[in-house]
Amino acid sequence: MTDRYASFVQSGAGRALVKRLGLPDPPRLRRFTPGDPLLPGPALVGAADGGRLAEPVTKILTFAGVEPRDPVAGTTAADGTPQRYGALVYDATGITDSTGLRQLYDFFHPHARSVLPSGRVIVLGTPPAECATPREATAQRALEGLTRSIGKEFGRGVTAQLVYVTKNGDAGTLTSLESTLRFLLSGRSAYVSGQVVKVGAGTATAPADWNRPLDGQVVLVTGAARGIGAALAKVLARDGAQVVALDVPAAGDALAAVANEIGGTAVQLDLTTPDAPTRLAEHLAARQGRVDVVVHNAGITRDKTLGRMDADRWDQVIDVNLSSQERINDVLLERGLIPAGGRIVAVSSIAGIAGNRGQTNYATSKAGVIGLVDSLAPVLRERQVSVNAVAPGFIETRLTARIPLALREAGRRMNSMAQGGLPVDVAEAIGWLAWPASGAVTGNVVRVCGQSLLGA
Amino acid sequence: MTDRYASFVQSGAGRALVKRLGLPDPPRLRRFTPGDPLLPGPALVGAADGGRLAEPVTKILTFAGVEPRDPVAGTTAADGTPQRYGALVYDATGITDSTGLRQLYDFFHPHARSVLPSGRVIVLGTPPAECATPREATAQRALEGLTRSIGKEFGRGVTAQLVYVTKNGDAGTLTSLESTLRFLLSGRSAYVSGQVVKVGAGTATAPADWNRPLDGQVVLVTGAARGIGAALAKVLARDGAQVVALDVPAAGDALAAVANEIGGTAVQLDLTTPDAPTRLAEHLAARQGRVDVVVHNAGITRDKTLGRMDADRWDQVIDVNLSSQERINDVLLERGLIPAGGRIVAVSSIAGIAGNRGQTNYATSKAGVIGLVDSLAPVLRERQVSVNAVAPGFIETRLTARIPLALREAGRRMNSMAQGGLPVDVAEAIGWLAWPASGAVTGNVVRVCGQSLLGA
Numbered sequence: 014m015t016d017r018y019a020s021f022v023q024s025g026a027g028r029a030l031v032k033r034l035g036l037p038d039p040p041r042l043r044r045f046t047p048g049d050p051l052l053p054g055p056a057l058v059g060a061a062d063g064g065r066l067a068e069p070v071t072k073i074l075t076f077a078g079v080e081p082r083d084p085v086a087g088t089t090a091a092d093g094t095p096q097r098y099g100a101l102v103y104d105a106t107g108i109t110d111s112t113g114l115r116q117l118y119d120f121f122h123p124h125a126r127s128v129l130p131s132g133r134v135i136v137l138g139t140p141p142a143e144c145a146t147p148r149e150a151t152a153q154r155a156l157e158g159l160t161r162s163i164g165k166e167f168g169r170g171v172t173a174q175l176v177y178v179t180k181n182g183d184a185g186t187l188t189s190l191e192s193t194l195r196f197l198l199s200g201r202s203a204y205v206s207g208q209v210v211k212v213g214a215g216t217a218t219a220p221a222d223w224n225r226p227l228d229g230q231v232v233l234v235t236g237a238a239r240g241i242g243a244a245l246a247k248v249l250a251r252d253g254a255q256v257v258a259l260d261v262p263a264a265g266d267a268l269a270a271v272a273n274e275i276g277g278t279a280v281q282l283d284l285t286t287p288d289a290p291t292r293l294a295e296h297l298a299a300r301q302g303r304v305d306v307v308v309h310n311a312g313i314t315r316d317k318t319l320g321r322m323d324a325d326r327w328d329q330v331i332d333v334n335l336s337s338q339e340r341i342n343d344v345l346l347e348r349g350l351i352p353a354g355g356r357i358v359a360v361s362s363i364a365g366i367a368g369n370r371g372q373t374n375y376a377t378s379k380a381g382v383i384g385l386v387d388s389l390a391p392v393l394r395e396r397q398v399s400v401n402a403v404a405p406g407f408i409e410t411r412l413t414a415r416i417p418l419a420l421r422e423a424g425r426r427m428n429s430m431a432q433g434g435l436p437v438d439v440a441e442a443i444g445w446l447a448w449p450a451s452g453a454v455t456g457n458v459v460r461v462c463g464q465s466l467l468g469a
Numbered sequence: 470m471t472d473r474y475a476s477f478v479q480s481g482a483g484r485a486l487v488k489r490l491g492l493p494d495p496p497r498l499r500r501f502t503p504g505d506p507l508l509p510g511p512a513l514v515g516a517a518d519g520g521r522l523a524e525p526v527t528k529i530l531t532f533a534g535v536e537p538r539d540p541v542a543g544t545t546a547a548d549g550t551p552q553r554y555g556a557l558v559y560d561a562t563g564i565t566d567s568t569g570l571r572q573l574y575d576f577f578h579p580h581a582r583s584v585l586p587s588g589r590v591i592v593l594g595t596p597p598a599e600c601a602t603p604r605e606a607t608a609q610r611a612l613e614g615l616t617r618s619i620g621k622e623f624g625r626g627v628t629a630q631l632v633y634v635t636k637n638g639d640a641g642t643l644t645s646l647e648s649t650l651r652f653l654l655s656g657r658s659a660y661v662s663g664q665v666v667k668v669g670a671g672t673a674t675a676p677a678d679w680n681r682p683l684d685g686q687v688v689l690v691t692g693a694a695r696g697i698g699a700a701l702a703k704v705l706a707r708d709g710a711q712v713v714a715l716d717v718p719a720a721g722d723a724l725a726a727v728a729n730e731i732g733g734t735a736v737q738l739d740l741t742t743p744d745a746p747t748r749l750a751e752h753l754a755a756r757q758g759r760v761d762v763v764v765h766n767a768g769i770t771r772d773k774t775l776g777r778m779d780a781d782r783w784d785q786v787i788d789v790n791l792s793s794q795e796r797i798n799d800v801l802l803e804r805g806l807i808p809a810g811g812r813i814v815a816v817s818s819i820a821g822i823a824g825n826r827g828q829t830n831y832a833t834s835k836a837g838v839i840g841l842v843d844s845l846a847p848v849l850r851e852r853q854v855s856v857n858a859v860a861p862g863f864i865e866t867r868l869t870a871r872i873p874l875a876l877r878e879a880g881r882r883m884n885s886m887a888q889g890g891l892p893v894d895v896a897e898a899i900g901w902l903a904w905p906a907s908g909a910v911t912g913n914v915v916r917v918c919g920q921s922l923l924g925a
Contacts, residue, residue: 111792111837118775118783118830125776147844148795154840155791158832161824161925166774207824207925318622319574320581327574335611336567339604367924368617368663374574376614381567384610388603468823468924469617469663 016409016425019432039425039432040170043131045200045441047224047251052099052198053129055080059120063107066137066178066190070102073191077223079198084120088127098124100133100198105156106178108138109149117159125163131170133198136160140177140211153177157209164207164429164464172197172206172429172464182453185217189453192445195223201441204434207464210457216354216397217452220253226448228253231301233293235284235341236311238264240410241360243271244436245310248444250275257301259284259293260311284311284337285329290344297345303352304345306447309338309359309382314412316371327374334378338385346393353397356447359385360439361404363462367469379404383458390456399455401446406462409433430463472865472881475888495881495888496626499587501656501897503680503707508555508654510585511536515576519563522593522634522646526558529647533679535654540576544583554580556589556654561612562634564594565605573615581619587626589654592616596633596667609633613665620663620885620920628653628662628885628920638909641673645909648901651679657897660890663920666913672810672853673908676709682904684709687757689749691740691797692767694720696866697816699727700892701766704900706731713757715740715749716767740767740793741785746800753801759808760801762903765794765815765838770868772827783830790834794841802849809853812903815841816895817860819918823925835860839914846912855911857902862918865889886919 019039021027043053056074058081060067074081082096090096103120107113117136128134136156144150156175164173174197178190189212196202197210220226232249236242237258246256256277260268265281272279280296282289297304312334315326338359345351364372365379382402389400407413407424413433416424425433439461445451446459475495477483499509512530514537516523527537538552546552559576563569573592584590592612600606612631620629630653634646645668652658653666676682688705692698693714702712712733716724721737728735736752738745753760768790771782794815801807820828821835838858845856863869863880869889872880881889895917901907902915 111787111795111834114787114833114837115780115784117833118778118780121775121829122778122780122783125774141840141843144844147841147848150844151791151795151837151840154843155833155837157925158821158824158834158836159829161836162820162826162829162832163775163824165824165826166829318581319577319619322574322578324571324574324578327578328571331567331570335607339567339607364618365614367922368614368619368621370618370621373577373615373618373622376618377570377573377611378567378614380614380617381570381607381611384597384607385603387597387610388600388606392603466823466923468922469613 016432037426037431039430040130042170042203042430043200044203044437049200051077051079051195052133053131054097054099055082056100056102057082057084057098057124058102059084060104061107061113061116064104065106067104069187069190070104070137070194073194077195095127097127097129098132099129100135101128102135104137106137106139108152111148111152111155114152114155128167128171131203134160134163134167134171134173135197136175138175138177139180143180161207170430172202174206175209176212177209178212179214181214183214185215185453186212188217188219188450191219192448192450193454196445201445204430204438204463205442205459205461206429208459210454210459213453213455215394215453215455218354218449220450225253226450227444230254230305230449231257231303232306232308232447233257233259233304234308234310235259237271238267240412241408241436241439242310245308245440245443246271246275246277248437248440249447250277252444255301257297257304284341285332290340293341294344294348294350297350298348304350305352305354306356306358307341307345307351308443308447312360314372314375316375318371319373322374330374331378334375335381338382351398354449354452355398357389357398357400358443358446359402361402361458363404363406363460363465363467366404367467386456386458394455397452399452401455401457401459403439403442404458404460404462405434405439406460406465407433408439409435427467428463428465432463434461434463472888493882493887495886496586498626498659498886499656500659500893505656507533507535507651508589509587510553510555511538512556512558513538513540513554513580514558515540516560517563517569517572520560521562523560525643525646526560526593526650529650533651551583553583553585554588555585556591557584558591560593562593562595564608567604567608567611570608570611584623584627587659590616590619590623590627590629591653592631594631594633595636599636617663626886628658630662631665632668633665634668635670637670639670641671641909642668644673644675644906647675648904648906649910652901657901660886660894660919661898661915661917662885664915666910666915669909669911671850671909671911674810674905676906681709682906683900686710686761686905687713687759688762688764688903689713689715689760690764690766691715693727694723696868697861697864697892697895698766701764701896701899702727702731702733704893704896705903706733708900711757713753740797741788746796749797750800750804750806753806754804760806761808761810762812762814763797763801763807764899764903768816770828770831772831774827775829778830786830787834790831791837794838807854810905810908811854813854813856814899814902815858817858817914819860819862819916819921819923822860823923842912842914850911853908855908857911857913857915859895859898860914860916860918861890861895862916862921863889864895865891883923884919884921888919890917890919
């Protein structure tokens, strides 16, 4: 679970050697601690002519304690040296034609080398499907090529994202744009880069205190005894949630330790048994009376090439990683235990996007999770319940520690951060999607992969 | 332009060494020659309970000269040895729930090791958005994880694809399913793997002779003097098209040589000049009177990191690769030169999907091409004009030959074929999308990348 190479590189002696040999240079990523400022420096905010988001975004940033700067006025620091920025934020919604893409160059080119380590690049656009003309849709779709290239180019822990904000917004849109910017600018999104996030319309509730964005929410976490699940339980509790930590009876001791540490409750249940969904529903009904957020984190791998895979390996993986999520959702929704404002967050995987050798079962289940998000989100929108997934890439856990060294090193380095992510990185992304403020973010699959080269 | 490593590995001496050292083992891919049988052996055809496509697919295969076999009866060859297959084709449209995914395992597991080199795996599904229930949509979406994993696992030049066929089909659907199967099963798709192809409804016309699927079609190819464009002109002419080969005046000699070789006509025109679209339209109106197929192949790179890129590099790349396509489409469509049954095929790039360091301009332009396809396809459907793109990965050309050796080797090997593709591979994919028979295939972006690991 430790990346010794990264530790070495981040030491003084290591740095010199790495530079001389041209080796991968994993930066120390800025991660979140409650009370941290959102950014390590001011944000440069620009907009294409006619953009509709620069004004609300500037307000959001100011309210969140970030100093917004103007591209013309803001390029020199108080001491006369070139200003360096915690973020470059660009409202591209005014671009209605490919010739207008030049405005991206005009904004980013002069400031491309002024972003601080672990700084942020955020481009705001209009969902292509909502655009008035094919020309506008084409230009808005082109933004993705820019942000993904910037993510690969800027280095030093800088992340780059494209946020598509609906034209047909409501009050929920602005609240969720704020929750999304607070996530993407902060250290919470240390290992999220090269992503496209959609902010739509819907009901979203800003917290009384943005340091406790999950205050009072009842959150169920499956697979909570270890790894990502345990990190998740801690992050959610830190953010104010009442956590119901669930895992199989065999993991009971570890589960109890997690639940005790965070003041949550523990439920020992094997989700693959036929009566598990009703038993879980009855438990939640009796204890908390509801569950505001369901996080389907429980997952297993049983790797073998398809020709050598026995049927049990197929069945178990599909059942734990996919079918049991469907059964639980159905029972909890049927019984009205997920109220308006509810959230379902599922854990997919980069393997579900790209496929993987030896993981036909796992990749099928995790691609199914993406299908679950795509298909449930429109159905549950009217109940004001959001459905999203995160897709982790290479995360340093007990499981990845068992991967042979050469493969493990490839997984760690083949991304824009040149290192594996931590369980807390996945947890923070799930947390953001679970916030009451994020209700207008639904139907998204957000990779937590450091912008891994792997994809489809 | 030659892959010496692959040539070495494919020699007798090379093979032994590669096996001993565990080096990448690029197979010799099956490529298309007119008159070739569609497959090197029979096709095993299976279906999930209630599937709607096994019957039409069996008919299509039989009509195309492929011997379809049944999963139960067909597992032993005439001489008693285990039967080996040219393709495994599975109709998964009957799967309506994740528990039904087990049928995939039951079909593929026993035959996973019986696919011949450069064989084919094709899974047929229902587009998730058309499914009756979230459970069905989830299961159908899960298919993608399976096919992408099989593509990475089977090796030896075997490709794997997922074909989503609309439930709301018409006569055009069946014709385009046939054209798609003929492309995907044949050596034409040697370097296409891990793709998801959508066959919808629409007007599609089967050719009198499937060996001349473009008979009599007037096809405009931009950037036709060299590389992919030159290969394209030859492939299209081989398939029966009248080719109008276009390139800049500076490439006039090479262009004339291509046009002469294939009995086509040459047009020297710089597409970035303001009057180029009207001059082109006038030329086509005067000579051929129409253009059935427009292939936007012309493209340039001007690589630099964003901070070091001058404005000309940005402008030229956006203009040649994206804006000029838009201007030409608009003028040709306005003047009615693209008739019903017309085709627009654009060339995107894997960089437009994944982004690339040093290519903010190129990736933006190529992501825009995807936006052009997405946004024009629904608009032009009513005119019976299809719009699609291909996105090449690492293709062996004059341009890639200039990439430094280490990067070039990485690009060549990091895909399921362990080798770069050839210009003809891109040309064959464009050809298929251009066929009159492929009219119900629109709004697709098909990668020609050997299932490169790179993606988004």
